[in-house]
Amino acid sequence: MNYNHLNLGISEVLADKITLHKGIKDPKNHQAWHWELSADDLHEDFVKIVDRLGLTVDSVWIFKTNHFNKKWPIHRDNRLHGVSLENHTDYPKLNWIYGDNSSYMIWYALKNNVKLSTRTDLQDDASYFHYEDEDMVEIERTIIKQAAIVQSGVPHSVLNTSDKNRWCVSIIFTKDNRHIGMEELVNLFNDYCIIVH
Numbered sequence: 001m002n003y004n005h006l007n008l009g010i011s012e013v014l015a016d017k018i019t020l021h022k023g024i025k026d027p028k029n030h031q032a033w034h035w036e037l038s039a040d041d042l043h044e045d046f047v048k049i050v051d052r053l054g055l056t057v058d059s060v061w062i063f064k065t066n067h068f069n070k071k072w073p074i075h076r077d078n079r080l081h082g083v084s085l086e087n088h089t090d091y092p093k094l095n096w097i098y099g100d101n102s103s104y105m106i107w108y109a110l111k112n113n114v115k116l117s118t119r120t121d122l123q124d125d126a127s128y129f130h131y132e133d134e135d136m137v138e139i140e141r142t143i144i145k146q147a148a149i150v151q152s153g154v155p156h157s158v159l160n161t162s163d164k165n166r167w168c169v170s171i172i173f174t175k176d177n178r179h180i181g182m183e184e185l186v187n188l189f190n191d192y193c194i195i196v197h
C-alpha cells in the first residue's frame with residue numbers, strides 16, 4: 001500500500017495556522033501553490049512525537065489545491081537535504097490536511113509501452129519528476145482525512161473537486177542523518193496507524 005492513515009492524537013501540526021496563507025498571491029507563480037516552511041513552524045505537540053520516535057525533520061512543505069488548481073500534476077518527489085535522489089522510488093512523507101477533507105490522493109504506474117527517456121520523467125527546476133496523464137494508469141487512491149504516511153516516491157497526484165481550499169502540510173524525515181524508507185517509517189509510527197474504510 002502507498003499510504004497508512006494516522007491518528008496522532010493531536011489537534012494541530014502547525015504552530016500557527018497563519019502559515020497556511022503565506023503562499024504568494026499570484027496564481028501563475030508556482031509558489032502560490034506550494035512553498036517551503038521550516039521545522040520551527042511545526043506545533044510543539046507534533047515535535048514531541050517526532051523527537052520521541054528519534055526522527056529529524058528534513059523539510060516541511062505546503063501544497064495547496066482549490067477550484068483554481070484542482071489537480072496536482074502527476075509527479076514523484078525525491079529530494080533530501082534539498083538534493084535530488086535521482087532514482088529513489090521509496091520516499092515517504094507525513095501529510096497533514098487542513099481545509100477540504102474530501103480530496104483524493106491518487107497513485108499511478110506507467111503504462112506498459114511508455115518510453116520514459118523520450119517523453120516523461122523530465123526533471124524541472126523544482127526537482128520534480130513529472131509525468132503525462134495519458135502515459136499513466138491509476139493503481140490506488142485514498143482520502144486523507146487528517147494525517148497519513150504516504151509514498152511520494154511513486155507517481156502521484158491530488159484531486160480537489162470541492163469548492164474549498166485544501167492545504168497539505170508535507171513533512172520529510174531523516175533518521176540518524178539518513179534517508180528513511182516507507183516500511184521503517186510506518187513501523188516507527190505503528191502506535192498511531194489506523195485502518196480507514
Ligand SMILES: [Fe+2]
Pocket residue numbers: 075076077152156
Ligand atoms: Fe508530491
